[in-house]
Amino acid sequence: MNEWKGSRFYVASEELMQAVNIAVALEKPLLIKGEPGTGKTKLAEAVSDALRKKLILWNIKSTTKAQEGLYVYDVVQRLYDSQFGSEGVDNIEKYVKLGKLGEAFTAKRQVVLLIDEIDKADLEFPNDLLWELDRMEFHIPETGRTVTAKHRPVVIITSNAEKELPDAFLRRCVFHYIEFPDKELLAEIIRVHFPDLNDKLLSQVLEAFYRIRSLPQIKKKPSTSEAIDWIQALIHGGVNPERIVKEVPYLGVLLKKNEDIDALRLNWR
Amino acid sequence: MFEEFLFLLRRSGLNVSLTEWMSLIEALNKGLHGSSFTGFYHLCRALLVKSEAEFDLFDRIFLAYFQKVPLEQEVSQELLDWLGCKDIPMGLYDEQQAEWNESLSDAELETMLRERRSEQREQHNRGSYWIGTHGMSVFGNTGLSPRGIRMGGDKGYRRAIRVAGERRFRDFREDSTLDLRQFQLALKRLLQYSGTANLPATEFDVDDTIQHTAKNAGRLTVKYRRPRQNTIKVLLLIDSGGSMDYYTQLISALFQAVSKTHFHDLKTYYFHNCIYTKLYTDPTIDPRKSVPTEWLLSNLSGDYKTIFAGDAQMAPYELKGKYHGSQEGKPSSGLEWLYLFRDRYRYAVWFNPGERPDWGEYWSQSYDMIAKLFPMFPLTLDGLEEGMKKLLAR
Numbered sequence: 001m002n003e004w005k006g007s008r009f010y011v012a013s014e015e016l017m018q019a020v021n022i023a024v025a026l027e028k029p030l031l032i033k034g035e036p037g038t039g040k041t042k043l044a045e046a047v048s049d050a051l052r053k054k055l056i057l058w059n060i061k062s063t064t065k066a067q068e069g070l071y072v073y074d075v076v077q078r079l080y081d082s083q084f085g086s087e088g089v090d091n092i093e094k095y096v097k098l099g100k101l102g103e104a105f106t107a108k109r110q111v112v113l114l115i116d117e118i119d120k121a122d123l124e125f126p127n128d129l130l131w132e133l134d135r136m137e138f139h140i141p142e143t144g145r146t147v148t149a150k151h152r153p154v155v156i157i158t159s160n161a162e163k164e165l166p167d168a169f170l171r172r173c174v175f176h177y178i179e180f181p182d183k184e185l186l187a188e189i190i191r192v193h194f195p196d197l198n199d200k201l202l203s204q205v206l207e208a209f210y211r212i213r214s215l216p217q218i219k220k221k222p223s224t225s226e227a228i229d230w231i232q233a234l235i236h237g238g239v240n241p242e243r244i245v246k247e248v249p250y251l252g253v254l255l256k257k258n259e260d261i262d263a264l265r266l267n268w269r
Numbered sequence: 270m271f272e273e274f275l276f277l278l279r280r281s282g283l284n285v286s287l288t289e290w291m292s293l294i295e296a297l298n299k300g301l302h303g304s305s306f307t308g309f310y311h312l313c314r315a316l317l318v319k320s321e322a323e324f325d326l327f328d329r330i331f332l333a334y335f336q337k338v339p340l341e342q343e344v345s346q347e348l349l350d351w352l353g354c355k356d357i358p359m360g361l362y363d364e365q366q367a368e369w370n371e372s373l374s375d376a377e378l379e380t381m382l383r384e385r386r387s388e389q390r391e392q393h394n395r396g397s398y399w400i401g402t403h404g405m406s407v408f409g410n411t412g413l414s415p416r417g418i419r420m421g422g423d424k425g426y427r428r429a430i431r432v433a434g435e436r437r438f439r440d441f442r443e444d445s446t447l448d449l450r451q452f453q454l455a456l457k458r459l460l461q462y463s464g465t466a467n468l469p470a471t472e473f474d475v476d477d478t479i480q481h482t483a484k485n486a487g488r489l490t491v492k493y494r495r496p497r498q499n500t501i502k503v504l505l506l507i508d509s510g511g512s513m514d515y516y517t518q519l520i521s522a523l524f525q526a527v528s529k530t531h532f533h534d535l536k537t538y539y540f541h542n543c544i545y546t547k548l549y550t551d552p553t554i555d556p557r558k559s560v561p562t563e564w565l566l567s568n569l570s571g572d573y574k575t576i577f578a579g580d581a582q583m584a585p586y587e588l589k590g591k592y593h594g595s596q597e598g599k600p601s602s603g604l605e606w607l608y609l610f611r612d613r614y615r616y617a618v619w620f621n622p623g624e625r626p627d628w629g630e631y632w633s634q635s636y637d638m639i640a641k642l643f644p645m646f647p648l649t650l651d652g653l654e655e656g657m658k659k660l661l662a663r
Contacts, residue, residue: 018308019315022301026292033321062531063496076473076491083489123453163529164450170319171288177321 010039010046011189019176020047026174029115029133029155031165034178037223040158043178044114047156054111056153058100060120066128069101069115070138071147092143101132102147110151119162126169134172181224183210193228194235204244205231211245212254217263222254229253274334278317281330285317292316360395360404367405382408451650452526458657459530459574460499472496502534503527504569504614508579509539509552516580516622519648523578523620536569542583543603543635544610562606566613574660575610575617578648581639582626588635604638611642618656619643 012020020043023030032040048055058069074095082089098106104113118126132138136149157173159165181189183206190202205227213221222230233250243249248268255261278285293316302308310331318327373381385400385408393399393406400408470493477492484490505527507520528535538548538560547559583603591601600606611617619639624647626632639645644659646652 015311018301018303018311022296022312022315025299025301026296028292031319079489079491123450123457164453166450167284171286173319174315175319176315177324 010042011185011192012043012046013179013181013185016043016176016178019174023156023174024051024154027152029157029173031170031173031175032156032158032178033161033175035180035221035223036160037225038178038180039224040178041114041116044112044116044156044158047154048112051112051154053109053154054107055114056100056104056107056111057114057116059116060118060125062120062122064121064125066121066125066132067099069099069129070132071099071102071140072097073140073142093145096140096143098147101129102138104153105136105138105147105149107153108150111153113153113155115155115157117160118157119159119165123163123166127166130169130172180213186224186227189224190228190231194231197231197235198241201231201234201241201244204241205234208245208248209254212248212264215264215267217267218255218260219263220255220257220260226254271334277334278327278330281326283318283323283326283330289317363397363405366397370405452522452653453530455650455653455657456526456530458654459501459503459532459660470495499531500533502570502573503532503536504573504575505535505537506544506548506575506577506579507537507539507552508542508577509549510541510554512580512582513622516648519622520578523648523653527576534573536573538565540579542579542587544606545603546606566609571613571615573614573616575614576656576660577617577619577643579619579621580623581619581621581636581645582623582632583635585631585634588638607639607642616660616662617643618659619645620648620652620656621645622648 019030022028032043034040044057045055073092074097078089078092078095088094100113104111133155136152137146139146186209187202187206190197190205209222209227209230212218230250230253233253234244237250239249248254248264251261251264255264275285275290293313296302296312296316297309302312313331314324314327318324382400385398389399393401393404395401395404397405399406472494474492474494477494478490481490481492482488505524507524513520524537528537538550539552539554540548541554544562546562547556548562548565549555549559551558588603590603600609619642621636625636625640644656646656646659
């Protein structure tokens with residue numbers, strides 16, 4: 001039985017661990033949503049690491065088509081080859097290149113497949129993958145071959161909620177929303193990244209950080225990854241912990257918008 | 270087993286399908302709830318709810334349903350028997366122990382409870398460590414500890430209820446909109462591809478390749494072309510405040526759908542009642558965040574597809590009254606400003622979230638006048654589709 005309990009480098013809440021285990025046991029895709037910077041993509045790495053399975057990453061862009069994930073038939077190469085009479089031109093199989101999904105299906109051992117930022121693609125994209133994700137197989141008409149998954153991959157899908165996903169797709173997923181961590185969990189996460197961090201510094205950082213997040217005037221709230229970058233900057237700059245809450249040094253690492261920086265300066269006491 | 274729960278969810282507006290319900294049953298059969306009620310709550314949520322916007326609704330339904338159900342099955346019968354003892358003198362109060370008990374976090378309590386339950390073999394009452402009654406222990410009932418998890422006794426063990434009771438997801442509720450995806454699909458009609466974009470030629474051009482190869486006496490000449498890009502530009506003008514408050518959800522669905530569709534360019538401005546000398550960049554109609562309407566008219570070219578969203582209901586003087594502009598030869602009433610928009614933007618439609626008022630001329634007057642200026646459609650799925658056709662017509 002594959003059971004996931006977080007890892008040395010990834011601190012997961014109990015709910016998240018359970019969601020991962022449900023998805024693995026039911027062989028359903030796990031859909032992860034959450035604020036940017038809460039570690040959605042990192043999760044797949046941690047899971048693959050902990051279950052000792054290879055990670056296949058499929059990064060979705062606005063131009064990505066569902067078909068590309070299955071296979072690509074390289075007509076141009078074949079045409080070229082036919083001109084020069086290269087060997088094996090009549091073997092279409094040679095010009096069919098499997099995409100990430102195809103790669104995951106044909107892997108000799110079970111893999112973890114991460115479909116990252118599925119909402120970046122066209123609205124119809126998730127629908128185009130329904131059948132393939134459900135049955136874990138697809139057909140290649142050019143060669144008459146059907147690719148069936150030898151081992152159903154553990155599928156993790158992340159979304160930033162830029163577009164709404166279709167109902168039919170959602171019904172097939174296990175859903176988890178990564179909440180922004182509370183102080184204790186964040187402290188734990190920071191400890192994983194900076195095992196030797198000074199307690200005083202940590203508590204000051206946490207205080208300043210959560211106060212910034214609680215300001216209603218801040219539009220783009222800093223996230224976990226920004227907190228970690230900030231600590232890195234503070235350590236590098238050798239900042240005295242006493243100054244952190246009072247002056248919030250290296251503010252640019254935390255806040256990326258000019259309006260937010262101004263808003264903070266105005267409202268910080 | 271608890272099908273009622275499914276029907277309650279559906280009645281309350283959570284669209285849970287049979288597929289999802291069957292998955293839940295399958296998961297329960299596999300024991301994925303880890304025999305705990307908290308686990309059961311998380312399992313239900315992961316499988317039945319598909320948006321964080323619906324978490325709060327789910328929490329409320331879950332609370333309403335399971336608060337009535339006795340939750341004894343989680344604690345073994347043997348343990349319950351031990352905990353059922355009533356005729357025991359009360360143990361001694363221990364201040365230090367009380368302080369320590371209070372300092373425990375929820376997570377620590379959970380872990381300790383798991384340990385105890387696997388270790389405990391017999392009845393322990395009046396103590397501070399084991400699960401029992403009348404003592405300083407944090408587990409059990411009828412005890413003296415200021416804090417802990419109640420087990421057995423009358424009320425049952427309800428940690429999951431506590432989790433759901435926190436209702437941490439209340440904040441996400443307001444962005445739940447019904448037809449967002451359908452709206453987006455309707456807006457997808459507003460895509461007009463053209464190859465004029467300044468991108469490198471990366472797309473395989475079959476026709477051109479055949480042509481050149483044929484000209485070349487059969488020697489393969491591969492040709493590429495520039496990928497096409499959406500060239501549609503959109504100007505969205507939204508009526509905000511006043512009578513529009515009734516339609517906040519619908520307007521926000523429209524706004525979100527428009528802003529999530531990848532147009533070549535999208536400009537959004539707000540107005541109150543009608544367009545006058547200023548347009549606002551913020552729905553709060555804050556004069557500090559505004560641009561002169563004239564600036565917009567001279568800076569945004571006429572090929573912007575213009576979408577108005579408003580109920581077009583106002584007092585006649587708000588539309589025709591000549592107090593919005595002071596200079597000679599410039600428009601001075603809302604109606605005159607609208608004329609300018611109509612002349613400048615050939616492709617313009619007006620989406621109306623409300624209906625034409627059928628009582629009293631006072632309110633329907635402005636509606637009719639605006640409907641004469643711009644093609645007006647109801648802000649529904651059908652209306653949106655009709656409107657998109659109008660915007661694309663040549």
